[in-house]
Amino acid sequence: MADPNLILVGVNHKTTPVEIREKLAFSPGEIEASLERLINQPEIVENIILSTCNRVEIYARVRNTSEGVGLLKQFICDYHNISPQELETYFYSYQDEAAVEHLFRVSSSLDSMVLGEAQILGQVKDAYSMARALQSTGMVLNQLFEKAFNVAKRVREETGISERGVSISSAAVELARKIFDDLENRSVMLVGTGEMAELAAKHLISYGVKTVYVASRTYERAVSLAKTLNGAALDFDMFKEELHRADIVITSTAAPTFIIKKDMVERAIHQRKNKPIFFIDIAVPRDIEPEVNDLENVYLYDIDDLQGVVTANMHEREKEAENAIEIIQSEVNKFNNWVVSLDAVPTIVEMRKRAETIRQKEVEKALKKMEHLSEEDKNTVELATQSIINKILHKPTINLKKQTQSQEGHVYLKAIRHLFHLDD
């Protein structure tokens, strides 16, 4: 492929400890200043700076790749007043295809600390729009980043990389949805007002849970949490009587013994005509007797169970990442083809220009020897030679355009340039 001279220099959470990363981070204001400083360097054609808590990366299109890499490293060191020797071991740099692949991996969240997290895409988008607003990007980086967003979308839609919850509360919501399907109009009861319980409840509410009951030994706390969650406070002694009203029960009290027992749940289920109840016990020591899980239509998960689900989900995401890599590979190829196709056009133009120059020269020479020809005849000679050129170059032009879409496009371009002596 004709090299787009694309480079990337950066550090991330895998290569660099946080003590160093935090020194290298760029605030939005600093990014703006830096983009402008970099774009004013003659060596740099386009550039974008991505700075998050887990990575600092500069993407650039340069005139010469190895000089460009050195320049970007130097810039980061100078900007943050750190000696290049100190940073050398932390930096990674990629060129062309590898840089494209890296960006696609980053935007698709394959390079993230939590595989498949959604935040990074937004951060890449922000970095791009900031650079675009300052006009530090051009055709290649624009196309590259727009493509990176598409790739991220494809990965999210076609693989399960962000499907499975990897936090306690998202795993709990997922389970609730596998039991009840739609959480719209379901009810949740909080017994105890622990922070994690509150978080899980908020998560459930965001999925449509409408009715919230809160019970706590300290009634005031129940009232205040109920207020934040737009629910109703229950007297602590009352919650056992009201258990049958809840589809989902989250316990997080500091009680030293089980406060929800099997017979209690048995009664509630009976009152509910066997409609299922999902118990989430995030208290330590546990609040709910484990035997409750033996009851039909009752599902009980304690904190360790949920942790186990989270670990399993993490493994699943890792498996899905392999499918994502396939998608990324094919998109990297597509992007390369695009870059290559860009270069076919100037070659074709040059090739035709070369032929046209020769034609004009030769026709001029010939016509000088044929002064007797009428204007009309001269015109015919002119048209005939033009037509010969067009006919001869027609197929090569078509084929070159076609071939530059393929993997070997660069070979054809090189051959044409060599055969027609275009690079003298």
Place this chain on the structure above:
Amino acid sequence: MGKLVFNISLFSYLGASLGYFVYLVYRKQLVSTLATATVGLGLLAHTAWLGLRSMETGHGPYTTTFEIAMFFSWMIVVVYFLTEWKYKIKDLGAFVIPLAFLALLFSAFLSKEAALDSETQHFWLTMHRTLSVLGYAAFTIAFAAAIMYLIQEHQVKSKKLGIMYFRMPSLEVLDKLVDKVITIGFPLFTLGFMTGPLWKAKMDQPFLSWDITKTWPLVIVWIIYGSLFFGRLFAGVRGKKAAQGAILGFVMMIITYFMHV
């Protein structure tokens, strides 16, 4: 000709069964689309075959055990298509289409002899057999949904969340599906069950000339689905119990069929 058409439907169902399984495990959209298209092709061939057979014999395909197996398989696919269209549960195909395939495969081993004409030209026979087979097909869907429910229920209960946990619908959806198909299938089956004696009566046989050894398993099938039907309405029979009931009913239904062969 008939043989070719039969084989097309048989192999379509086999191919689609595999396709649905691949989709269940690997989630390739293309495979799912292909599987559905293959079932469609199989159903077309199957329908054509039933048409040919009816033209040949001069009556509907429900008089011999061979015809009933063919008809049953056809009805399963038809009801499956309606269910998929209504509920959009693609994974159901992996559990239902193999059953349609097995029924069709089984029919290939039965005698293709047509029944005597005098016994077959009755409106009540058509009603009796069509409604019964429709009911059986609905119960087959209930059976498949019940199997899915039990797999899913086991995973959530045992906290071992395998690949099926993510692939398969929620317990609520599966339980509702079991309920829906039984709610529709049971009245149809009951009507089919009741029109049987009417046909016998038209045949100038005593109204209740039941062969008790042949009829009692059918009564048990009726009782099982009846308990599920009324149990859900009045006693909150649902979830695991309902799924187990649907499986028991299906097994009893198959036994009944074999007692009639």
